[in-house]
Amino acid sequence: MQEDFLHYIWKHKKFQVTHLKTTNNEAVSVNNVGQHNLNSGPDFFNAQIKIDQQLWAGNVEIHIKSSDWFLHNHEQDKAYDNVILHVVWEHDTDVFRNNNTPVPTLQIRDFVETSVLNSYKKLFSKENKWINCENDFKSVDDFLLKNWLERLYFERLEQKSKTIETLLEESKNDWEGVLFKMLAKNFGLKVNGEAFLSVANSIDFSIIRKTQSNQQTLEALLLGQSGLLEEKIEEPYYLSLSKEYQFLKQKFKLEKNQVTQIQFFRLRPPNFPTIRLSQLASLYSQNQNLFSKVIEANTLEKFYKLFKVTTSSFWKTHYTFQKESKASVKLLTKSFIDLLLINTIIPIKFCYAKQKGNDIDDLIIKLGTEIHSEKNNIITAFNNLKHVSNSALDSQALIQLKAFYCDKNKCLQCAIGNSLLSK
Known part of the structure; x- marks a missing residue:
């Protein structure tokens, strides 16, 4: 079980939203799950939760076990004083704020449907697989895949921009x-x-x-x-x-x-x-x-x-x-120039436009789709699952996908992983 999976369940309401109860048997109604926080502090900001007929506005913290609250020293951090609900997979201890008031706890495993849990277990099974979703990759919707690859392409350009920005500073x-x-x-x-x-x-x-x-x-x-x-x-x-x-x-x-x-x-x-x-x-x-x-x-x-x-x-x-x-x-050769375009020219143009406040995303996409796909072991392996790489935009995105999502088991931050879990 990963904490990211609990974030996914909460964010997308993959649980029975009716008849929720805290560990103290208080009725819970989720009006708004809040905004997912990827930085330090509580996991979800500005949630709206009704607990025992009282509407609360504040933050939600998520853990595998209730005791993780103390393991992470949240009891000593004022940022967690405004937590209105503690969502856990396993409730093993009561949690209190600095003022000794109890934090209502929802043991969410009691309300997660078996189909969602089975999908999760299937995706993260310990089989010897190249990527977690290789058995289902072929079934991913083409429109979803196209949009996700485009987003990954720009994510990779943002990453390459950091190297350029360092060289510029020097x-x-x-x-x-x-x-x-x-x-x-x-x-x-x-x-x-x-x-x-x-x-x-x-x-x-x-x-x-x-x-x-x-x-x-x-x-x-x-x-x-x-x-x-x-x-x-x-x-x-x-x-x-x-x-x-x-x-x-x-x-x-x-x-x-x-x-x-x-x-x-x-x-x-x-x-x-x-x-x-x-x-x-x-x-x-x-x-x-x-x-x-x-x-x-x-x-x-x-x-x-x-x-x-x-x-x-x-x-x-x-x-x-x-x-x-x-x-x-x-x-x-044209193939060599293509490599220069992929690894130097397009990142330079992207970074320069960003610094000048110019929007050249359409040009960046056009160049990326007109250049032939790269050929390497990663691209070949993805194409064997489903022919998906037709351009440099695709191949760069797939390299980003493999290195920063598949290899790190970040399926729950991946549009492909999310779509497979939703089926």
Whole structure:
């Protein structure tokens, strides 16, 4: 039994509302269950309860056992002096306020229908399941599911906004600098994301501004700070970049103390850090005011055009400095740009609009629904239960659902869990 389940029962009146009685055999009538409080203090504010023909207005506290009142030290907290009803699953002791007046207690298990309890037990059964509701997920109403996923999508964007807001505070509200750090992290993908971010953090964005007009200079800066120009390699382009970096290192007094080691292991050649850093350098050498362009763009086509960049010419025939490869133009692919949009661009646009007080929710939804769904184990597993992920909006929402609801057994705060319990 979870206390959240009792909150659910009370909030949605999933109990016999007639013939209620307190543990002292006083008649109870619930006029208003109150407002659910998710912060500290009593669980429901401003309830209206008639007890033994007397109408009371105040707060309701909910526990598994009556004795939990003392376990949580409520008897010492003035915030609980205005509790008009104590709702419990099991009444094991009487509870008194600070002025020694008894708190009326409702043992709600006496009034909960068996069907509600069975639905709860089924949802939280101890079977070895991927998610609690996997046996019933297919039956969830499509309209409910669509609306819940949209809400989860924005919940995930709000969560990502916290990272952006922290970076803004650290950079004194430099949006261009924050965009560079976010892009750098996502150019590194999962393997080198944190390493690329550490490189971006090691370079003040004012240095990027001063060097971005020359692609080779910027490439030397990024590769050098990443520790990729420290070997003895007799290759003309490598030597040129190394010389350029040594000059930049002295000029800008660059340090690499906090830079994380770059990895090549288990990466496909197109994702090698040499290629991704060259593409990042190309992006910034071609766009002096990238943040403004990101904010102005409002269609996928414009974003695909903006991020249509390749490497410097050397990398057309190389993936590493040591070995030549078959010639190929290494453009950012649409699928890679989609990842940048999902993980950097849309969160940046959302956060910027929120700070400016602008409503761009319709644009955010439009972009999210036009980008293809991500492909990973979570999305595959959900689609095996019911084909539900058709766009990036869906896949981002499902990732949020799995991580912050399913994995934490928060079915009672989930629209899907609520709908299944209501059946």
